[in-house]
Amino acid sequence: MTARRIALTFVCTAALLFSCGGDEPPAEAVLDLTVPPEDGTVAPVEVPTAERYAEVLEGPLNLREGPTIESAILVQMPARTRLEILSEGPAETIGGKTDLWYEVRTADGRRGYVSVRGENKVKELDLRGDCPALTGREAIVGTQPDTLQLTPDGRALVVAACDDRTLYAADGGGAEAWTVAPPPRTYARPGYRGVEPFQSRLTVAFDADLDQDGVSEIIVGSANWRAYVYDQAGELLWDEVLWAHTPTCGAAFDLDGDGKLELIMGNSYTSSVIYSWDGEILGSGAGSGHAGPTDIAAADLDGNGKGEMVTGDRAGMIWLQEWQGRDLPNYNAGSDITSVAIGDLTDDAGLEVAVASRNFLLYLFDADGTPLWQLNLGDVARDIQIADVTGDERPEIICACEDGTVKVVDGAGEVVAWYRAGAWMRQVRACELDGDPATAEIVATCDDGRIYGLQVAR
Numbered sequence: 337m338t339a340r341r342i343a344l345t346f347v348c349t350a351a352l353l354f355s356c357g358g359d360e361p362p363a364e365a366v367l368d369l370t371v372p373p374e375d376g377t378v379a380p381v382e383v384p385t386a387e388r389y390a391e392v393l394e395g396p397l398n399l400r401e402g403p404t405i406e407s408a409i410l411v412q413m414p415a416r417t418r419l420e421i422l423s424e425g426p427a428e429t430i431g432g433k434t435d436l437w438y439e440v441r442t443a444d445g446r447r448g449y450v451s452v453r454g455e456n457k458v459k460e461l462d463l464r465g466d467c468p469a470l471t472g473r474e475a476i477v478g479t480q481p482d483t484l485q486l487t488p489d490g491r492a493l494v495v496a497a498c499d500d501r502t503l504y505a506a507d508g509g510g511a512e513a514w515t516v517a518p519p520p521r522t523y524a525r526p527g528y529r530g531v532e533p534f535q536s537r538l539t540v541a542f543d544a545d546l547d548q549d550g551v552s553e554i555i556v557g558s559a560n561w562r563a564y565v566y567d568q569a570g571e572l573l574w575d576e577v578l579w580a581h582t583p584t585c586g587a588a589f590d591l592d593g594d595g596k597l598e599l600i601m602g603n604s605y606t607s608s609v610i611y612s613w614d615g616e617i618l619g620s621g622a623g624s625g626h627a628g629p630t631d632i633a634a635a636d637l638d639g640n641g642k643g644e645m646v647t648g649d650r651a652g653m654i655w656l657q658e659w660q661g662r663d664l665p666n667y668n669a670g671s672d673i674t675s676v677a678i679g680d681l682t683d684d685a686g687l688e689v690a691v692a693s694r695n696f697l698l699y700l701f702d703a704d705g706t707p708l709w710q711l712n713l714g715d716v717a718r719d720i721q722i723a724d725v726t727g728d729e730r731p732e733i734i735c736a737c738e739d740g741t742v743k744v745v746d747g748a749g750e751v752v753a754w755y756r757a758g759a760w761m762r763q764v765r766a767c768e769l770d771g772d773p774a775t776a777e778i779v780a781t782c783d784d785g786r787i788y789g790l791q792v793a794r
Contacts, residue, residue, distance in 0.1 A: 390440065390450075392417040399448040403437035404428055410448045414499060414537050414559070417442070425449055493568060497541035497556055505570060514570035523561040523577050536560040536582075544588035546597045546613040555599060557583025563601050563611065574615035581605035581628065589634035591643035591659035598659075600645060602629030608647060610659075622666070627651035631676040637703040638686045646689050648673025654691050656705040665705040671695035679722030679731045681747035682708075688747070690733045692717035698735065698745060709749040715739035723766030726752065726792050727775040734778055736761035742780050742790060753792055759783035 396412035403425040413419075425437035428451075435451040442448075493513060496504045505513040520533035540557030546565065547553070553573060554566040559582040564575040578601050585602040592598070596613040600621060603609070607623035623629055627650040637644045644664070647655040652671045656664035671694040681688040686703025693699070694716050700708040717735040724731045725744060732752065733745040738760045744753040760783040769777035769789055778790040 390419045390421055390438070392419075397450060399440070399442065399446065399450055401448060403439070403449040403451075405430060405435065405451070407449070410446060411442075413442070417499075419450070422447070495541055495543075495554055497538035499537040501535045501537055501558070503538060503541070503554075503556060503566070503570070516566070516570045516572075518556060518558050518562070518564045518575070519572070521560055521562045521575065521577070523579070525577070525579075534560050540583045540586050540601070542586055542588075544597055544599070546588060546599060548590075548596055548613075555586055555588070555601075557586060557601060559583070561603070563599070563609070565599075565615070576611060576615050576617060578603050578609050579606075585629055585631045587632045587634045587645070589636075589643045589645075591634065591645070593641045593643075598643075600632050600634060602632050602647070602649075604628045604650075608632060608645070621645050621647055622655035622657040623647055624649045624651035624653050627653075630673050633676040633678045633689070635678045635687055637678070637689070646676050646678065646691070648676050648691055648693070652693065652695075654699070654701075656689070656701070667699075667705075667707070669693040669695065669697065669699070674716060674718055675720040677720045677722045677733065679733075681722065681731055681733070690720055690722060692720050692735065698733065698749075700733075700747075700749065711745060711749045711751070713737055713743060713751075715741075717743075718761065719763045721764050721766055723776045725766060725776050725778060734764045734766060736764040736780055740782070742778060742788070744792065755788070755790055757782045757784055757786070757788065 392413050396414060397417070398412055399410045400407040401410055405428065419440040419442060422439040422441055425439050428435045428437065437449050437451050439447065439449055494506050498504065502515060502517045504515050507513050517535060518538070520535050522531050522533045524530040536559035538556055538558050541554065543552040543554055545552045551568065554568065556564045556566065557578065558564065561578050561581060562575055563578045563583065565573045567573055581604045583601055584604050587600045588597040589600070590597050591610070598613065598618065599611040600608050601611070605628045606625055608621035608629050610618045610621060612618055622645070629647045629649050631648050632645060634643050634645045636642065642658055642661045644656060644658045647657070649655070650672050652669045652673060654667040654669060654673060656666060658664060669691070673691060673693050675692045677690045678687050679690070681700065684702065688703070688708070689701040691699045691701070696712050696715055698711045698713055698717060698720070700710070702708055713735060714737070716738040718738060719736040721734045722731045723734065725734065726732060730747060732747070735743045735745060737743060740757045740759055740761060742755045742761055742764060743751050746752050762781045762783065765779045766776040767779055770791065775792070780788045780790060782788060
């Protein structure tokens, strides 16, 4: 097969809400987003030398005063906290196991030590990668725009769910619309330990029109094991316990065909919880015990009027489940699932399911859960989305990868375009940037502190 030679064009770059700094590439420059050359290598774009850093993959992670388990805990850091690594500290052996200590600095300037074995487990730190040091304000606020929607009067609304337990909303011009902190709640229930109501960091945010009145609601997950639903004025509509543990992901779809959307929320421990549009707990989705969902997507895959849920989890399982309907196959990918997306990628009836895993593989399944192909992306895809970005009236799979690339994969499993930055790509979204509705552009967030606007050259 002859590879199509397609390039992605820089549309724009923009600093994150609180920039890491660095020289910005020139707008309208055509960069290295081409199909892989025959030898399979691509020269990386030069970036400024950066500090070593670490990321907490699963919290809480203890920051200690000294390099020993006996040292005082300075602070407990949640998942996704990023740290500068200042030096490698001494090793400490306890009970026959050796803890490796690192001296680190948090974004607000606090210095201390963390271990990568023993009390915190080695998986909780990712010691790969080079990244410019964060400014203190960026990590303290932890802002990440997770919801972009339109208000009833047509104005844009951007909502950020943050580690400081607060939900921030701004209009399209950046002016503050409202700020709200979800109220304290308890996850206590009969037969389970009591706990006083408390607030915690916000870990999930997205929008969906749950009641199908034409106006989206804002769904928020909080680490106090709670799902909250707000209207676009910041008023709480309902909240309910998310059993059990910290929310990790979510989706909404009309699973039973009654005209209202069900809300599906994943957590870090066990199967997803399914709620009615107005907050009643209806049941749970498929999933692994002690290895909760990492991503969820839902749609009517086969067009029979019943919704299917596709769930990926930390055990590497891919669960396909029709709500109160047909049995579908499940698969073990052998490594954590990182992202799930659904779209119409082929000419056959029904929709296809794309799944990315930490073992570098991208999978495609048909509407019945039959595998169609798998592709080695060369590194982990942190996020995928399906949209037509090449203008051929066929959607592609857009992949944000840890090697710094955004790769565009067609429905046959061929990489048709890519772009490389100097650090991990975190998220991708397809949106309209140039005013031409025939194709979508790509917005990608990157650990180099930039948001990239990309367009497939045509």
